[in-house]
Amino acid sequence: MTEPVLSIRNLVVEFPFHDETFRAVDGVSIDIMPGEVVGVVGESGAGKSMTGSAVIGLIERPGHIASGEIRLKGERIDNLPEADRARLRGKRIGMVFQDPLTSLNPLYTVGQQLIETIRTHLPLSEAQARQKAIDLLSEAGIPKAGERIDSYPHQFSGGMRQRVVIALAIAAEPELIIADEPTSALDVSVQAQVIKVLKKLCSNHGAAVMLITHDMGVIAQTADRLVVMHHGTVVETGTVGDIIRRPREPYTIKLIDSIPTIKRGEGEIIAAPAANDEGAYVTVNQLVRDFEIGRGSFTKLLPGKVEVFRAVNEVSFTIPRGKTFGLVGESGSGKSTCAKMIVGLTRPTSGQILVDGHDIWAGGAGHQERRKRVQMIFQDPYASLNPRWRVRDIIAEPMRTLGIARNRTEVEQRVAELLRKVRLDPSVMRKFPHEFSGGQRQRIAIARALSSQPAFIVCDEPTSALDVSVQAQVLDLMSELQAEYGLTYLLISHNLAVVRQMSSAVGVLHNGVLVENGPTDAIFDNPQADYTKMLLDAVPDISKVA
């Protein structure tokens, strides 16, 4: 039996707080064999990152390893002095962080950072190091690496930067690579490439990988073995296939269940059509939005040519009353811009938006109509609730502003009713948003949206800040409310599975252009546009493992 590269035994990481200590990792044991990719999954806050940080020795103060041991190739490392631990980093343990945008120092070129790292660990001359850096970059899949090496990080796309980060992590050919959510900031299409690179590099260099993620799809594609964490403990370990097919622990079962699939499944919930279908409730007609770029506000006063960037380009679609229209597309494709124009936050450069026959940008009556009928649910439930307001005031604001209810008791009654609608206890109305969990917050946001008794709700990535398990609950709630009130939804998401599950029709945006638009099933099962096909192909699917 070969010796494991990494062996964690009963690891405990504690954060001492004012008068109590908080155990972020509570007795975790993991072994990773050479050449093996071990996935670590679990809900947010389960202690995944903390385990990784403990291994590389970068736990932030006041956190510390309280007990347990960590061995690298049999040699104990957790109790080494800081100077010795520092010597391990980069050399024997490489680390990849989640966010490629912030992991690279913006003031140095990619080459400088690579060469610096290489020369720190390997006895190479400047020129040799540079050559190695170029090799590493090409190996990580950066085309024309020799030319790009002197670029600054901001001159690279997100996916390229993440590849640079990976190149940096493997620069000194470490025995162990810890990848903490290496792809969660990336688009599906880019994500697939990065995973491919990571996997290839590992097999070439024979390094062991600890892959931390909450995305079961990624795990399914990459990992050999799986560790499921919950509340700082390991609840289940095994091969990926085993666990996905036969999860034993209730938590794992829940986790696997809650992963939406883009394949049509039995559990599919398509909202029941509303009582009477009068055709298009929302009509978006030739919508265009341009942004001026490259000019400060001061110089706008000066005459001169204005450079224009067209974020949304002649987008048209309709949504029947009581139906959900899904809008998908990669990051930056113009989804949010569309949403903002529809809810009245951003004025369209040209084009028309009709809600129930009223042009909402025509001013006057249309404007008034929009305020009553259109509401929005935002991606980040925390950011969409004013942290200084109590829940009651947050939910009551639309009623007060629109004059739906003015007197105090009436307002309170309605708020209580709304809270019950979203399955929250009315007693929470005196709390502040920060006292709730993410899922609860999103419910409050939904309650606020319902408070103005809208007919049409625009949901911009309503669940992407949420855990898979919570995501399911929120989506359920949305469907129920749609059935109950006959709501019309515009659902924006880059998660194709979510869109597939929720919407009856889908539009695919690419660079501001609506490349495809039609019934959900038709598009998912039989995509026409190349872009749609590419998008669908890139989605990792756990069913492949199964």
Next chain:
Amino acid sequence: ETIRWARSSDALTLDPHSQNQGNTHTLAHHIYETLLERDNDGNLQPRLATEWALKEGDDTVWVFKLREGVKFHNGNDFTAEDVVYSIERAKSEFSNMRQLHAEVESVTAVDDYTVEFQMEGPSLIYPNNLTNTFIMDKTWSDENDLATVQDFASGATNHAVLNTNGTGPYTLESREVDVRTVLALNEGWWGETPAVTEIHYLTIADAQTRISALLSGEVDIVQDVPPQDIQRLSNTEGFKIETGPENRFIHFGYKFGDEPLASSNITDSNPFNNPLVREAMELVLDRDAIQQVVMRGQSIPTGIPNPPFVAGWTEELDAYPAPDVERARELMAEAGYPDGFSVTLDTPNNRYINDEAISTAYVGMLGQIGINVTLASRPVAEHSPLILANQSDFYLLGWGVPTFDSAYVFNDLVHTKTDELGTYNVGLYSNPELDEKIVSLNVESDQATRDATVAEIWEVVKADRVLLPVHNQVLAYAMREGVTLPVQPENQPHMTSVTFD
């Protein structure tokens, strides 16, 4: 020997007729010379003129005999034509010395060393006006186009602002305005060779820095020494203080007339117009306390707005009543203000020695008889326009008497305010009888009659309490041990008078 001499502000210009201002004159006296000068006791002394007298049989003409053998720094001879030129220049449009020579009708050179001044009328005290009018070299001036005095408003400067050619004991070596002026001995000077052969004249505005510079041995003589530092410095090893009375008095003034005061709570009458109130105000003014505490002994309390140097000063006039708060209270009640009243006192805070502190002290004293004073303290640049516009009800002012003659005080402070006279009669005191007498002084040709009139006017001024004098200022020069600079009553010390031990 070299003397490093510091004071608070620099001469404004080197053009000798452009500014009538003490600091400017002080520096000019070292380079240029005047016909007459004043010694440290305030007496007129010959300088470029050796003799002066009214012309036999014509009391409207003054005759001056000039010193012979005097040369300007550039080697030109000093003659009568230079005097004629200089007096005319001093009388010309942009000259600030004009006022002093207003009564001069014409100046003529009788011969190379005699000059006659034709006055508009009898002008007994005219020679007093000559102590700060400097004589320039006509030839040099013409060469350098200096006929017109520098006019600051025109935006043009002239050659004389930074260049000099006088007959004085020192020549200009270098000048960095507001920083340092270096003077070197004029070897060919007619007078006795002074002990000081080089002068570094330094401007140090901040009082503490000035004293520090002396204490740290970076300067030898400091002018404008704050009174509070005098005691300490004279007790400090290696330093000493020369003190002496200055020809300047400090007084309070108030508004006369029936018009109610702008800053008072009494809106139907002017309390200051009531002689009883003025008496009460004098009775609470504890001049001795101010002298002792505020001035640290460095002042000479006085009961008359006239320094002892000035003709017309007498001991009786100078006497002042002992403070008597009880009596003052009674007087206030008698005057109809048993509860006192409120008023604003305007004081400068950067013009006279401890000006603001004197006012603050008096505010406290007035409080004892219910006069509730708000103190408005301003830099002189703001204080001055205020009182010139008669906008002050109650103010502090200092007054120097450069002519050493009482008429100077009367003209500006006592005469009814007109375009020409009573410029600083801020209280708008008006007494036609006095006005007549004041005007007569300027044309009186008999010295005895004139003295009598002066005495009469002082009687009335004192009795009416036209002004409320506090004290005469005392000058103090601080210097290192081994150097002595006697005090000059106009605060225009001459480095020629410095002696070394």
Next chain:
Amino acid sequence: MLAFIARRLLQSVIVMLVVAFIAFLVFRYVGDPLANLLSQDATMADYEQARERLGLNQPFYIQFFNFVINALQGQFGVSYRLQQPVSQLILERLPATIELAVASSIIALVFGVMLGIYTALRQRAFSTGVIMTLSLIGVSLPTFLIGIGLIYVFAVELKWLPSFGRGDVVQIGWWRTGLLTQSGLRSLILPAITLSLFQLTLIMRLVRAEMLEVMRTDYIRFAKARGLSKRAINFGHALKNTMVPVITITGLQLGSVIAFAIITETVFQWPGVGSLFVNSVAAVDVPVMAAYLVFVALVFVIINLVVDILYFIVDPRLRDGARSGR
């Protein structure tokens, strides 16, 4: 880049005009220059006449117009107090102020950055607490008091350093420098320290705050994970990233060092434009005051420009940022 500089210059012109206007507006109210110009025995008629000659009785807008026209030609008139062309006065005094400002900025920068790094890296050390508290005392004392205190200790009591002035100066062209003589250098020490204290505190605290902030960024964490040496991380990665805000504030502060010099220069009788200004305020020397304010504005504008250019050098993102806009 050129377009950028042109744009900044245009903004600067506007700033200068505004400053000139404000400066001018203010002077109508600071007092009457005649109080110091005319002698004690001037008559009311003399006052009227002088007012007319100075143009003080003209309508405000005409005075301002004349001022701007003249200022454009570099003409600020003649000082009422010193009877010399103002532009000449300012040029004469400028070297002193610049030498003082630069010396104190260097002190502030060097010590500020050093102490800032030190206190950031030793966040919890006792010495850090002491330095932080001491630095606060530096800003809790009014500048004039610090100046007087230093004079008292080092000039009067210890007699180590001169108490006032610039010492001996050497003329190089129109520039009169005190940096080449021993007495000139000795004279510079106390005022430079006095002037730098406030800026030093500010820069130190800023660098510390920025360092702490940067030390928490992902790229520093990642740099650690890459196994870079401590020195490379602290000085190569962290310090360079703190530079952008530090440059901004330091730039602004440099401008205010020149302006702040008014108090230091007064206390130390430093013959620079600051003391010229203070003396002019007392004498209501309007031409000097106006020129001074315009001068300060000019300095500020130049510094801002330099700061902006420095940004470009330090931060590569901005180099491209100007092009792409995003």
Next chain:
Amino acid sequence: MTDLPHSPEQPVPAAKASRWKTFIRSDIVWSYRRSPVTITASIVALLLVFMAIFAPWIAPYNPFNPATLNLMDGFTPPNSNSMGGRYFVLGTDSQGRDVLSTIMHGSRVSLFVGAMATLFAMVMGVGLGLVAGYVGGIWDAVIMRVCDVQLSFPAILIALLIFGVARGIIPPNQQEGAAIWVLIIAIGLANWAQFARTVRGATMVERQKDYVAAARILGVNPFIILLRHVLPNVVGPVLVIGTIGLALAIIEEATLSYLGVGVPPTQPSLGTLIRIGQQFLFSGEWWILLFPAITLVLLALSVNLLGDWLRDALNPKLR
């Protein structure tokens, strides 16, 4: 417990009774209790403020009432009896005023001027910063350029100029009454830019947040959005600048007094006391300068230290 994920902040029971407990256990209080320097600073600050507020009642003499002054008490050294036989702990100044009492009353003036000026700067800076950050565009450009102009002039210079203007505008016999307000406005106007900049930055961040968008969708009046939504979320940094600004304003007032344009000398502030006192630096009456100077330093220092602590305590990243 697996039904819901756990946000980093554990939900807190909303029981009312525990609000005090919640406060006591909050991070701020915790970090306060852990910092002896801060505790000392706050005690000193409180003492000084207390002294200032209650000066008219607890000061041994009333130095602002000229009628009670006796010039002959002047220059009494600390802890001794004057020539007039009265006892003075900290001695008297040149006017015979009890130094301890003038310090108490002087701190009152200084604190009042400092607090009001800071408040003024705060209101103005926050207002303009909100507008600049929220409205953006030309308003932002103009306000920020004005900020630049103002920042390019040191506060002292600006205050000096404003003081001059006010002097010219206000009729002479009302100037003294107005002096303190002029001073407040002058210092306030000299310091608003700091607030404006900070608030603008924070507002630009907040403006992007979805809760503002949510309000805008409803058509809530922008003014209300600024006031009720954005403002409460940007006050944190404002408070911090406020405390430090307070110390700065107090010192600025002192410097202005030094330049001779401060409060009336009959009602001296700490700064005026120092200006008066520094005349006596070489004459041996050290107490006239020393005690007010120490008070000023203590005041500025303690307020600064509190500001520092507040900044760190409110910034979770620095903990």
